[in-house]
Amino acid sequence: MRIDAVTIFPGYLAALDLSLIGRARREGIIDLRVHDLRDFTHDRHRTVDDTPYGGGAGMVMKAQPWREALTHVLDSDDGRSGPAPVLLVPGPGGERFTQASARELAKAPWLAFACGRYEGIDERVYEWATERMEVRVVSLGDYVLNGGEVAVLAMVEAIGRLLPGVVGNAESLVEESHEGGLLEYPIYTKPATWDGGDGVERVVPEVLLGGNHAAIADWRHQQRLERTAARRPDLLHDAATTGGLADLDHAVATPADAAELAVLQKACWIEMVAPVENWWGAPAEDADTVAADLEHWSTHVFRSGGRLVGSVRVRRDPTEPRTWQIGRLMVVPDLQGRGLGRELLALAESLAPPDVDTYWLNTGADQQRLLRIYRKAGYRISGEGEGPGTVDLTRRA
Ligand code: JEH
Numbered sequence: 001m002r003i004d005a006v007t008i009f010p011g012y013l014a015a016l017d018l019s020l021i022g023r024a025r026r027e028g029i030i031d032l033r034v035h036d037l038r039d040f041t042h043d044r045h046r047t048v049d050d051t052p053y054g055g056g057a058g059m060v061m062k063a064q065p066w067r068e069a070l071t072h073v074l075d076s077d078d079g080r081s082g083p084a085p086v087l088l089v090p091g092p093g094g095e096r097f098t099q100a101s102a103r104e105l106a107k108a109p110w111l112a113f114a115c116g117r118y119e120g121i122d123e124r125v126y127e128w129a130t131e132r133m134e135v136r137v138v139s140l141g142d143y144v145l146n147g148g149e150v151a152v153l154a155m156v157e158a159i160g161r162l163l164p165g166v167v168g169n170a171e172s173l174v175e176e177s178h179e180g181g182l183l184e185y186p187i188y189t190k191p192a193t194w195d196g197g198d199g200v201e202r203v204v205p206e207v208l209l210g211g212n213h214a215a216i217a218d219w220r221h222q223q224r225l226e227r228t229a230a231r232r233p234d235l236l237h238d239a240a241t242t243g244g245l246a247d248l249d250h251a252v253a254t255p256a257d258a259a260e261l262a263v264l265q266k267a268c269w270i271e272m273v274a275p276v277e278n279w280w281g282a283p284a285e286d287a288d289t290v291a292a293d294l295e296h297w298s299t300h301v302f303r304s305g306g307r308l309v310g311s312v313r314v315r316r317d318p319t320e321p322r323t324w325q326i327g328r329l330m331v332v333p334d335l336q337g338r339g340l341g342r343e344l345l346a347l348a349e350s351l352a353p354p355d356v357d358t359y360w361l362n363t364g365a366d367q368q369r370l371l372r373i374y375r376k377a378g379y380r381i382s383g384e385g386e387g388p389g390t391v392d393l394t395r396r397a
Contacts, residue, residue, distance in 0.1 A: 001111065001160075002031045003032045003113070007149055008115075020167065027165070035069055067128060087136070088105075090145075094137035112133070117148070188205075192209060255291045255294060257301055258291035259287040261301070262286055262290045264311060299328075300348075312330070313326075326361040352397060360392065365384075365390060
């Protein structure tokens with residue numbers, strides 16, 4: 001990903017040389033270029049601000065240096081002549097920058113950031129820029145900062161860590177996608193008993209010391225609910241109000257969805273085989289395989305507030321054209337048990353052309369929960385599946 005940032009404090013953004021984002025830059029995953037706005041002034045004082053028309057406190061950033069700096073960024077396209085960047089302008093009055101924004105922006109090939117200072121930038125710069133690229137004014141939250149630099153640090157980190165290869169351990173991202181809607185549970189490491197020096201011996205909760213994985217999962221879920229209720233009751237409301245499929249945004253997947261679909265697969269497989277560590281590594285596909293499959297299947301994706309929460313794919317059987325294949329039916333673990341899977345299955349069936357006489361799907365022979373859902377929906381096992389340990393199920397259309 002190409003990222004440009006224009007600022008009067010290039011040193012502020014030097015922090016992006018460090019840690020994971022710094023490594024991603026050295027590895028060429030992120031091509032980050034920081035520009036000093038004062039390099040685009042022409043007076044001996046390198047002036048970037050002036051007093052506001054109409055009066056009022058503080059100073060306003062002048063349009064001229066911004067025009068020249070942004071022109072320099074646009075002209076530095078290295079002959080790629082692809083689309084212009086999305087220009088992100090941090091401002092206290094912008095749309096809220098959220099994890100959903102980060103996910104969306106992580107798909108863009110080129111982002112540019114304009115860091116304002118003082119009271120902000122002459123409004124005509126927004127007009128000028130909007131005629132040349134997509135411009136979004138974004139805010140980190142409802143508090144007042146002194147300029148856009150800290151916001152750019154936060155946004156580049158939030159977006160950059162979603163790029164393939166930046167967070168080395170793909171499982172971290174998988175687990176995050178698994179978190180949906182609730183705060184995290186408390187975590188502990190050794191020693192099991194810790195002397196705080198205040199006369200108190202603090203112990204790790206008993207349940208975590210045993211090997212009862214179901215009990216641990218229950219305890220963690222309970223902790224997440226309690227914490228969310230105490231600290232972020234608004235989130236609890238959001239999670240509880242996702243009703244059925246009708247509340248979700250529905251689209252046909254494009255290659256831009258492949259990475260998220262791969263993550264969703266992993267999250268669902270973890271849920272299915274939690275006690276068998278790493279078993280899921282085999283059946284879940286990587287993003288490239290998912291992207292390749294998009295050409296052979298019509299894949300439908302469902303989002304809640306930008307987050308991918310479910311998917312199913314369908315096609316005519318390449319060798320039995322009157323059979324309608326339904327595959328990779330997935331619902332994120334935290335929304336399972338609400339009937340969304342059943343609704344997805346009905347939708348997948350409804351997409352079949354009229355001449356289809358059989359619906360077909362395939363699942364793990366040991367997936368009791370899924371087999372029960374399919375059985376209830378009228379499917380019967382028709383034989384062993386192609387993949388080891390899987391079964392095929394069919395139902396007359
Ligand atoms: C702040 C870019 C460029 C200070 C005050 C005013 C508020 C009412 N979440 C965020 N907070 N602040 C910024 C941001 C982001 N992203 C941010 C910036 C710049 C981003 C200059 N400043 C400083 C600044 C004017 N006041 C804004 N108003 C809502 C409390 C009162 C007026 C503008 C710019």
